[in-house]
Amino acid sequence: MTETVTQTDHERGSAPAPPPRGRHGRRTVLVASALVVVAAVAVVGALGLGGGGGQDDSSAPPRSGSTVPVTRATLTERxxxxxxxxxxTEIPLPVKSTGTVTWLPTDGRTVERGGTLLRVDDRPVVLLYGTLPMYRDLGLTTGTGQGTPGTRQDAGNEGDAQGTRDAQGRADGTSKAPAPSGSPAAADVGAGGTAGTGGARSTLRGMDVLQFESNLAALGYTGFTIDEEYTDATARAVKRWQRSLGLPHTGTVGVGDIVYSAGKVRIGHAGVRLGSAVTEDVLTYTGTxxxxxxxxxxxxxxxxxxxxxxxxxxxxxxxxxxxxxxxxxxxxxxxxxxxxxxxxxxxxxxxxxxxxxxxxxxxxxxxxxxxxxxRERADVLTVPVAALVALAEGGHGLETADGRFVAVKTGLFADGRVEVSGSTVREGMKVRIPE
The missing domain is CATH 2.40.30.170 (Efflux pump adaptor protein, beta barrel domain)
Incomplete structure (x- = not known):
């Protein structure tokens, strides 16, 4: 029968195992000692002491790790x-009508050529396009007080015989007497024609006539020659226009019937209320x-x-x-x-x-x-603004890829870049961006 004998460590003569608490304390001392050594090495490295004898290691990484080239570009300051x-800015409409305001448009409304801006004494004040303001009535008048003797036109065609008589009248310095009110001749003239020799009519002439006739034609009322003369044919077209506006068919346009502007307008605000008399600031407007x-x-x-x-x-x-x-x-x-x-x-x-x-x-x-x-600087050397460094002797400089510093003169700053110049700066040169 075999007997198994087990020896204890003590019986084998080996040293007794240290208690657990002693092992833990020894590890703590070793770790603390290692930290002190690491810290000391870090301090020496930071001070540039030991190992390298204070000399820079050319293989050491740059402070930033990034370089950029000097480029030629156009800098624009924004x-x-x-x-x-x-x-x-709202400005007053040049309304020349007199009377009582009977209708006003709403604020912000757009009015185009031929549209009604407001109503005065229940008559529309119409917008037309032009730069010359309305300064007189437009129509055929009796006598020679305004303009020169007119000529009869049928559908825009001038009558040769009447033109000859008009020319002779101008050469002689004579004019035809107006037809008595209510006479057949006067009635015929009122319808737009020149009746025989009993009723002379004078035509208005001027750029304001040309401007008005251009608008009248643009609205679709034609049958006359667009020129600087307000003729019988113009008056007939005006009567058709007045009929569409619900106005008496007089063939004459009053100074307060029209307001000119360079184009369509946007109504601003009214300076008066309904029932008030027309004033200079009755209505304001702007462009659209x-x-x-x-x-x-x-x-x-x-x-x-x-x-x-x-x-x-x-x-x-x-x-x-x-x-x-x-x-x-x-x-x-x-x-x-x-x-x-x-x-x-x-x-x-x-x-x-x-x-x-x-x-x-x-x-x-x-x-x-x-x-x-x-400002703008064309075809200049530029670098990112972040590449600039302040030099100890003053001014700005750039750090080259090999660690040298070169002084530069700065110019325009724009879009995150700066204009640089100097004897040592050239296009394509690599410079560091410091941290």
């Missing part, structure tokens, strides 16, 4: 100012195209040149193209306007048009930004 989108007005600093308005292109930033973050249309010639008082940014500096109004009205969407009024081009 500046952003605040503006206001709208329809422009939205535009932007910037109160630009009078000291920094060199960018505001008619035709200059700008970029308009809308409230929704989109941008549209604009163009400077006009620049005010009178600066505001510093105490009144407050310049850009509320600085109180004198300002001038700059009006900017938007060619693509659809790009503005449905906005009618909103604060916007206007970005314009200020």
């Amino acid at each position: 500046t952003t100012v605040d503006g206001q989108l709208g329809y422009g 195209s939205r535009k932007v007005v910037v109160n630009a600093s009078a000291a920094e308005d060199s960018w505001a040149v008619r035709g200059a292109a700008v970029t308009i930033g809308l409230p929704d973050g989109t941008s549209v193209k604009g163009e400077v249309a006009s620049v005010g010639k009178k600066a505001t008082d510093p105490e009144e306007g407050g310049g850009e940014g509320g600085s109180g500096a004198p300002t001038v109004p700059v009006t900017i048009t938007v060619k693509d009205q659809k790009s503005v969407g449905r906005l009618e009024s909103a604060p916007v930004t206007v970005e314009y081009v200020g």
